[in-house]
Amino acid sequence: MSVSIDWAALGVVFLVSFAAGVGLIVLFSLGVNALATTTTEPPASPTHTHQKPAPRLTSIPPIAALCFLACALIVAYGLYLIIIK
Amino acid sequence: MREGPGVDVIVLAVIITALVFDFTNGFHDTANAMATSIASGALRPKVAVAISGVLNFIGAFLSVAVAKTISSGLVDDTKITPTVIFGGLIGAIVWNLATWFLGLPSSSSHALFGGLIGATWVAAGADAVHFATVVSKVLVPAVLSPIVAGVVAMVGTYLAYRITARRKDHGRVVRGFQSGQVVSASMVSLAHGTNDGQKTMGIISLTLVTAGMLPSGSAPPFWVILIAGTAIALGTYLGGWRIIRTLGKRVTEIEAPQGLAAETSSTAVILVSSQLGFPLSTTQVCTGAIFGAGAGRRLASVRWGMAGQMAIAWLLTLPSAAIVGAVAGRVAETGTAGTVVVALAGVAFGAGIYALSRRQPITARNVNDLPAGPQPAAAPA
Numbered sequence: 001m002s003v004s005i006d007w008a009a010l011g012v013v014f015l016v017s018f019a020a021g022v023g024l025i026v027l028f029s030l031g032v033n034a035l036a037t038t039t040t041e042p043p044a045s046p047t048h049t050h051q052k053p054a055p056r057l058t059s060i061p062p063i064a065a066l067c068f069l070a071c072a073l074i075v076a077y078g079l080y081l082i083i084i085k
Numbered sequence: 086m087r088e089g090p091g092v093d094v095i096v097l098a099v100i101i102t103a104l105v106f107d108f109t110n111g112f113h114d115t116a117n118a119m120a121t122s123i124a125s126g127a128l129r130p131k132v133a134v135a136i137s138g139v140l141n142f143i144g145a146f147l148s149v150a151v152a153k154t155i156s157s158g159l160v161d162d163t164k165i166t167p168t169v170i171f172g173g174l175i176g177a178i179v180w181n182l183a184t185w186f187l188g189l190p191s192s193s194s195h196a197l198f199g200g201l202i203g204a205t206w207v208a209a210g211a212d213a214v215h216f217a218t219v220v221s222k223v224l225v226p227a228v229l230s231p232i233v234a235g236v237v238a239m240v241g242t243y244l245a246y247r248i249t250a251r252r253k254d255h256g257r258v259v260r261g262f263q264s265g266q267v268v269s270a271s272m273v274s275l276a277h278g279t280n281d282g283q284k285t286m287g288i289i290s291l292t293l294v295t296a297g298m299l300p301s302g303s304a305p306p307f308w309v310i311l312i313a314g315t316a317i318a319l320g321t322y323l324g325g326w327r328i329i330r331t332l333g334k335r336v337t338e339i340e341a342p343q344g345l346a347a348e349t350s351s352t353a354v355i356l357v358s359s360q361l362g363f364p365l366s367t368t369q370v371c372t373g374a375i376f377g378a379g380a381g382r383r384l385a386s387v388r389w390g391m392a393g394q395m396a397i398a399w400l401l402t403l404p405s406a407a408i409v410g411a412v413a414g415r416v417a418e419t420g421t422a423g424t425v426v427v428a429l430a431g432v433a434f435g436a437g438i439y440a441l442s443r444r445q446p447i448t449a450r451n452v453n454d455l456p457a458g459p460q461p462a463a464a465p466a
Contacts, residue, residue, distance in 0.1 A: 010229060010363065012361060013233065013354070013358045013361055016353075016357045017233060017354040017357045017358070018237050020353040021237040021241055021353035021354070022240050024349050025242075025244060025245050025349050025350075026241070026244050026245075028245075028265050028345065029244065029342070031261075033252060033258070035257065035261055036252040036257045036258045036261065037252065075272065078356055081360060082144075082147065082275055082276055082279055082356065083279075
């Protein structure tokens with residue numbers, strides 16, 4: 001019984017999965033981080049307690065938008081792989 | 086082979102058991118995509134299983150790839166008869182029900198392969214089983230794929246917490262990750278639907294081909310896609326709450342960033358390896374990713390004892406299903422009466438497991454409540 005394990009293919013699976021998976025998680029985390037920064041940045045006025053409903057759409061910082069856009073592109077590529085391939 | 090009426094009964098039996106298997110495959114694997122989303126509060130339990138069910142249904146229609154062989158080369162496909170497939174399916178269903186009752190995530194594909202191997206072995210001898218292929222396509226991926234997914238999820242989780250550690254607005258961070266989880270969990274569900282739905286369709290189509298009811302090499306007819314997609318979607322919607330609780334609550338306390346990391350890693354590993362033709366089990370990948378996500382967060386306690394239990398279940402999956410499949414195939418081989426006996430025994434086993442499960446039912450309502458029962462490792466809150 002000869003068992004051949006394709007270590008090269010396995011290495012490729014690991015490296016590509018690692019790059020795609022960790023890359024996507026990091027991008028999304030950076031986006032969430034940038035998004036959360038906008039509400040924590042101005043703590044100068046603690047008197048306004050009812051300031052919670054922050055104006056969402058207008059306050060998305062460019063970095064967050066960029067990160068989420070990149071995430072969306074990666075997800076779209078994933079969908080392409082699922083559907084087309 | 087057998088004369089007219091006998092063949093018809095066995096073909097009908099195969100189609101029905103294939104759909105039952107697809108159904109068990111559905112509720113056995115809901116946890117893969119949705120356990121971490123339910124545990125982290127990203128999705129309400131009922132909403133989660135509904136999304137997963139719909140995406141599994143859609144997934145059945147999406148894929149253009151057709152399963153060309155029943156066993157993926159694990160056994161000599163020319164030796165496979167409808168009776169062998171029937172026995173194999175019974176073995177797979179029995180193992181799926183038993184592990185579901187115990188709340189253990191195990192691979193539905195491995196159960197199916199095991200059942201087919203056992204049934205082929207008794208029908209055509211050990212020579213018809215390709216053991217080298219079993220090692221390279223089943224055993225090696227079973228060991229390596231959870232580790233790969235686990236490492237990706239662990240590093241991803243660590244970085245996700247590292248990046249967002251300074252944010253004081255914790256609620257907004259959590260909500261951000263929860264929103265992301267809806268997408269990542271959906272991707273796992275969709276990938277699952279396209280993969281596992283194909284298996285049952287392939288089995289039914291190839292059975293129709295061997296029975297001469299479908300020309301060789303033809304794609305699954307629309308009605309086959311429809312009923313197979315419906316079976317897996319209904320099974321998914323049913324929930325399999327026992328396994329969801331295991332993966333969502335009993336491995337580690339899952340938070341939203343961990344859930345996102347686990348689901349994203351699972352999707353990445355599944356998609357990359359299916360592109361490169363590397364066979365693996367969705368269940369094992371997702372389980373590995375959840376352990377990795379637990380290990381990647383500081384202060385999180387991972388119950389590694391669960392990993393031992395699951396490893397044993399994975400190790401037993403193929404041989405156990407093989408034994409049941411062998412017995413079922415052997416009895417069904419004796420003719421229509423034998424087939425009926427096996428079918429009735431299968432129904433009785435299913436009813437028994439269901440009755441047992443009603444003693445301590447786990448449902449959408451209590452899936453996230455963990456009774457402080459016989460939990461070996463004390464979990465610091």
